[in-house]
Amino acid sequence: KPIVWGIGGHIVKTGLAPVIIDLMKRGFVSAIASNGSVLVHDTEIALVGFTSEDVDATLSKGDFGAARETGEILNSAAKRGQQDNIGLGEAMGREVLQKKPPNAGDSLLCQTYKYKIPFTAHLTIGADIGHFHSSCDGASLGATSHADFKLFCSIVKELNGGGVYLNLGSAVVMPEIFLKAVTVVRNLGFPLEDFTTANFDFIQHYRPITNVVRRPTAGGAGHGFSITGHHEIMIPLLAAHILCGDSFFAEARTK
Template sequence: MPTRRKRPTVASAPSAIIRPIDASRLKTYPLQRRHSKVQVSNFAKVWTKGRSFARFLDSLPDILAVKTLREVAQAIATAHRNGRPVIVGMGAHVVKVGLGPLLVDLMKRGIVTALAMNGAVIIHDFELAFMGHTSEEVDAEIDSGRFGMAEETGRMLNEAITLGLKEGQGLGESLGSYIHRRKQQFPHRVTSLLATGFRLGLPVTVHVAVGTDIIHMHPSADGAAIGAGSLLDFRRLAAVVSEMEGGVYLNLGSAVILPEVFLKAVSLGRNLGHPLTNITTVNMDFLTHYRPMTNVVRRPTQKGGKGYALTGHHEIMVPLLAAAVIEELSGR
């Protein structure tokens, strides 16, 4: 039989087959004619002790996230000046890291005109208003079955939901009126977003998935009341979103529930004849997640408007944004 010829290995191929490229005829142009994304004028300014917060904002480098922060602050200020909605959708971490007073202040100023929250927010909002503390150690309690079993939290929140539904109230209004009207039981109610919304007449809506919140484990939980109250709140939020042309929606720390709810509210509004072609959407969280980036930042604004993402810790970024908005509105 004839023997097979061995294929030459790459190493045995003559080096002359691949010749180095000749760069001698490379075309260049003067650096002055090239667009550059970074200028010396964009750089940060050295801080001097005793300056104002406005000077601090001006001292930040006008690059990347700082540009986004400024544009978002300007969008919120513009919406406020024009009487357009500024809606905050939020998860519980925002409350747990102590930012309730800042949101309450923005509500009092008329800057935040509506709040939408997931079911976990109402737990912490209630406990802070009731006792002045919140956030249990889940790792320490889950093995014993004590996690989520605080008696007053389960009993009183479920009671508020059931009573409110009988009055035609959604979850947010039910809980806000419950806290606001029981002044002796809630000595720290000034921190409550729910009570503040009720007192100011601002829409505060609560959007739940049954089984996700500790109060659903308690025997006083009424699934029909929880579901009906949340559905009513969704329709109220959709009414607010449908009128947010020229307004702003901020998603603060909700990775799943609020991005999904907001997208459906946008679709419902457009289906009923509200174009929503000039809206600003913002996602703020310490991690980048699929749903907020897709359902808040990108999809709702692909018809018109602009979406932004600001990534960072809430306890730093939210105070920065709130202060930047106030400074923007001060006309400095």
């Protein structure tokens, strides 16, 4: 059964993409779903090896988010994706990989595209830096993100009977997307039960607790867990437990 990873931008910004990529290559990542900020940060890491900017220093001058290259890549991918009838996540992976980035091995977009792992991107129009660039086309962003939502619904359908959905570091967008996908699956008459959800974050927020951990699994439909801690600590520990099981922690306790 699938293990689906829903992620926010801080997972990439804190350098955890290589951990997830390693798990993906070992068969523990069936699909990745992200908000729009992941596209920004993952693209910049692939191309230049670092990401983020000093918002306080650039906002007053109107320079925040104005880097031409990042915005052009995001918007070009959306336009080409709409032309080819593919989702935004796949379009971004293709767009970035075609530029032969030096850090493709550390990029979720590049590696999911290379290994044909579904990557769905779910936008909030106006929330990401590329949306105010002159190259932006709202129709292509909407079409490709909507295509990804439909793909995501088909992935969530497969959670029935033992699948796992993990929400990592997304406090609003991915919990809302997941909840809507759950209701789509059930509205269409497909069973969705006996699955597991978990929310990982350094603060437990309302939407992940409600829309990932509690509501989808209510009434005995599944099991939900909230796991609190900094991503840089908890995600590597999760990976260690997946790969090594209880023996990893038993050995650590003896040292």
